[in-house]
Amino acid sequence: MAGESTALKNKILKLLEEDREFRYAMMGLLGFKEVLDRITKLEERQQKLEERVTRVEESLEKLSRAVVTIGNRFGILAELVFREALTGILRKYFGADARRWSCMDEDGIVYGYRSLIEVDVVVKDDAHILVEVKSRADPSDVIELVRIGELYKKVTGVKPKLAIVAGYVRKKTYEVAVKHGVEIYTYLEE
Numbered sequence: 001m002a003g004e005s006t007a008l009k010n011k012i013l014k015l016l017e018e019d020r021e022f023r024y025a026m027m028g029l030l031g032f033k034e035v036l037d038r039i040t041k042l043e044e045r046q047q048k049l050e051e052r053v054t055r056v057e058e059s060l061e062k063l064s065r066a067v068v069t070i071g072n073r074f075g076i077l078a079e080l081v082f083r084e085a086l087t088g089i090l091r092k093y094f095g096a097d098a099r100r101w102s103c104m105d106e107d108g109i110v111y112g113y114r115s116l117i118e119v120d121v122v123v124k125d126d127a128h129i130l131v132e133v134k135s136r137a138d139p140s141d142v143i144e145l146v147r148i149g150e151l152y153k154k155v156t157g158v159k160p161k162l163a164i165v166a167g168y169v170r171k172k173t174y175e176v177a178v179k180h181g182v183e184i185y186t187y188l189e190e
Contacts, residue, residue, distance in 0.1 A: 086133070086165075087120075096124040103155055110147040119148050121160070128152070128160040137166035137184065139176040146180045 015022045027033065087098040101121040110117050120131040130152060132145050145162050153159045163183040177184045 086131075090122055094124065096122050098122045101130075101152070103151060105151055109151045109154065110144065117148055117151060119145070119152070121152075128156070128158045130160045130162050132164045134164060134166040136168045137164050137173050137186070138170060139173050141166075142173060142176045142180060142182050145182055 016026065090096040090098040099121055100118055102116060102118045105111070105115050105117045108114055120133065122129040122131055130145060130149055132141060132148075134141055141164060145164060149160050149162050161183070162181065163185065164177070165185045167186065169184055169186040174184060176182075
């Protein structure tokens, strides 16, 4: 009986290897067609999901760009409004001259190449204060203001005090500001 069973197994295996029609008939009997159909449907659904995810990712990227653009525009608008209000208050109540100072940095002191530099300057008696108004201040903003201060001193002969007014300031920004003698005025801190 064991010998007949082994012979039958070998015959079935040989037919599966060599006879395509027999192989397909056996697969049908064992339910492979249904399994293959389900796998095919799953692959189709997977493909559709991947296409939808790609479309959503493209939409999220556009939304992200729009939010950043709006944030930047709002930040710039807020800076302009604040700057104008501060200028008016300083003139009216403190008699200080608040204005925008522009200078062509021929030697590249600020950025390392020739560029137009602009900064707000408050002058009261002998005190000159360079004020940078930002929606957000980073350590690089402090370093930039320090270099603008160096340019201002070179051009005017007056060593200015330096201040940054910002809506949001990171902890690292404070560390850099203290090291370079820049005053920070803010509402939100990290």
